[in-house]
Amino acid sequence: MAFLGETKSHPTAEEVYKEVRRQLAGISLGTVYRNLNQLADNGMIRRLHMQDGIDRFDADVSEHYHLYCNGCKRVYDLELKLPMQVSKLVKAADKSSEGTVDGCVITFWGKCVNCG
Amino acid sequence: MAFLGETKSHPTAEEVYKEVRRQLAGISLGTVYRNLNQLADNGMIRRLHMQDGIDRFDADVSEHYHLYCNGCKRVYDLELKLPMQVSKLVKAADKSSEGTVDGCVITFWGKCVNCG
DNA sequence: AATAAAACAGTAATGATTCTTAAAAGAGTA
């Protein structure tokens, strides 16, 4: 079954694998990937494409932003009230574009409080 | 030498390689990567981390946004006036964050005019 | 229980990018 206790921060597939392995000693990395992909496809979790090419996974699917720390290469939630809702931003982009704009990602980078 | 006639759209390293190869038949993909990285590090070109994991390169370093087409997997410029400058957005994020926020990327996705 | 469907472990394959190495090109100098 595809129940992966998503309580942690923003783990990579590898980190999820290590974590889950403590409960299910025999699980394989391939299985973790398959389940993560399935959950992400169903919108149960969010897949974050980060600039280092390693995807992160987030159990929190609500609208919020992320900070990629150039120091520790970890991803943190960012408490941020945007002056404009993303949905409106997408709508504006859709209007001004020749094609169709369905969504967008806003990703911040910098240093986390530990690496700052 | 590191002069790669960047006149095209938003080519991947592979596409740059194919293009440059018509002029310099003996160039290697590694050389292309090295030069692209060098140019990107010096701010001469922009490296775009796209959600499919394949980087694109953009000779236009001015502030503008990109649309990733889920159909043809190509990247297009987006004519879009944001209601708030990105620099201000970064500043706002920096203030509300415990760490330091240095920059951000906003990437849109959807369908281009051909794939729409 | 019998059979069909889904999930699994293990591993091989893929594909973008980087690293390594040894050769070539270039610059400067006498």
Added chain:
DNA sequence: TACTCTTTTAAGAATCATTACTGTTTTATT
């Protein structure tokens, strides 16, 4: 020109995240 020192290069090997494949085991359904 010949010689040394530095930089750039091609080619291919290595890396690393992710996916695909294969045969087996578990689960669901009748």
